[in-house]
Amino acid sequence: MAFLSSILQITSRLVAACRGSPSSSSSPSDNQKVIEDELKGLEMILWNIDSVLEDARQREIRDASVRLWLKELKGITYDAEDILDEYEYELLQCQVDSRNVAAAASRISRKRKDMDSQKETSVISKVPSFPHYMLDRIRKIRERFSAIKKDRSTLSLRDLGPRRYDYDDDDSIKPLSPSSFVDESRVFGRDGDKEKLIELLFSDMNSKFSVIPIVGMGGLGKTTLAQLIYKDRRVQGYFDLKGWVYVSVHFSVLRLTKLIIETLSGQQSCAFLELNKLQSVLSESVAGKKVLLVLDDVWNEEQSPWQLLQAPFANANIVRIIVTTRNSSVAQVMQTGTSPYQLGLLSEEQSWLLFKLYASASQEPLLQFIDIGKQIIKKCKGLPLALKALGGILQYKTEESSWWDVLQSDLWELDEAQAEILPALKLSYSRMPSY
Structure with missing residues (x-):
């Protein structure tokens, strides 16, 4: 669910930036402080939604209501990104303007040492404040996400915990992403x-x-x-x-x-x-x-x-x-x-080699279930991620019933448009006992 991890990253970055950004007032009621609070509230709601996405992915293939919920969530997320991108630009512009004003004030101070501090302070205080409409737009975003969060109870989505995230040097969150290294x-x-x-x-x-x-x-x-x-x-x-x-x-x-x-x-x-x-x-x-x-x-x-x-x-x-x-x-x-x-799909021979690599932690189960395994790889249709996911799940399964459960699952009955959901099979079988 890349769409939600992206907005989580933006929101976290904005919350951190708000704390260190200049404002036209130090009052707790300042508009910027209110926006910061709204962003913090939005961040909490997003984490709450994020914790049920694993369950939603497991159920979206067979549950039309969950598919609709995910579609609505995606639409709201993209709308929100546009608004938050605009706010991030305003924030960066404000920071740049602040540095320019501070530099100008420093030059004035050097040239006019006799200028009283009150006049100098008046120059520094003229840092642009954030547009008032931003607060309304961010508040509406939070309200829309809050409404969709309530639907998780109606859909009985299980809280499986948030996904794993890494951290940048500036403490902003980001999903663990692929690097240039490969085995x-x-x-x-x-x-x-x-x-x-x-x-x-x-x-x-x-x-x-x-x-x-x-x-x-x-x-x-x-x-x-x-x-x-x-x-x-x-x-x-x-x-x-x-x-x-x-x-x-x-x-x-x-x-x-x-x-x-x-x-x-x-x-x-x-x-x-x-x-x-x-x-x-x-x-x-x-x-x-x-x-x-x-x-x-x-x-x-x-x-x-x-x-x-x-x-x-x-x-x-x-x-x-x-x-x-x-x-x-x-x-x-x-x-x-x-x-x-x-890029094309893998051949049946290549698929078997890949599946076997991930499924053969112990050679005995793989030899025992070789016929079932070859039937499973045919259903993976040459998709490497599905082959690796299922091979990894079956790696420690020594019961024949576990292998048959995978082979006979109705999750294989996907039309061509749903083919990309095959890797979600891993999630569907992740609850199977590991020993």
Whole structure:
């Protein structure tokens, strides 16, 4: 449920930023303080909803009411992101203006040492306050999420606890995301795809800037394939600068530019908050260099943010960007000049090798249930994530009934449009005893 983790990240970041941001008044009733309280309330509600999402995912295949609830939640979340993005911009602008005013006041102080402190203070206090309409909009967001939270009781959604999150240096939360590292011994059937894409990567070297999109349904192994390419010795040896950024739903040019600087430089923190300054830093760092960048899990379908993000790479010698996405429209927006690489499903032979690897912690059960296992992999239809998920679940199952429960489950009766839900099978069987 990437859509909810994204807004949780934004909300947490805004709460932290509010505490340190300037305001036009130190009064507890100040508009900014009220907004901070609203954001804290929203954050608590989001965590409350997040704790039942695992159960909702298990039930959405067969329960129309839960599917409708998730659809409504997703719609509210996207509306909220637009508003919170606007508020984040206002907050950053206020911080920038505050620093500018403070710098101006310092210059005035040096030039007019005889100026009384009251006049100087009046200059500093003229920091822009936040628009009043922001409070109403944020309050309405919280009310909409509060209403949908109440439906969890009506739907009898179980609280399975919040998902795992990692923390940035600034204590803002983020979901644990894929990195550039991969265990090649646990990957099957992607050697041909890897070689074709590396060939694309090095073709037409007269072209200064090129984007290579890897497109496919969720769980197909797009990220794994990008990891294989990224770690290839030919790729590592050719490019001067290499970086990996996990993008997800929230396509913030400011945030992504900061992350790109950090991944290309190998530094953990970039302190600048202004996009113009960040782009200048990025432009200088890539000047005359051969750059490889992987943008993993991209959802953005708007052209202007993408054009703004790629602008600093104009000074580079050669730029190759690998993009992984579920949506072919993303590739069209990027105007890559390269046809999207449609990643295919695994063959039955490759599927068996992958499933066997994850299901064979103990060799005896796998040999005992080899016929059932081969029937299970046929139903996985070559989807790597489903094969790994079910193999992992069955790894310690020594009872034949556990394997038959998986094979005969009605969750397999999915139409083509629901094929991406196959990995949810792992959740459905996660309650099976481990021993």
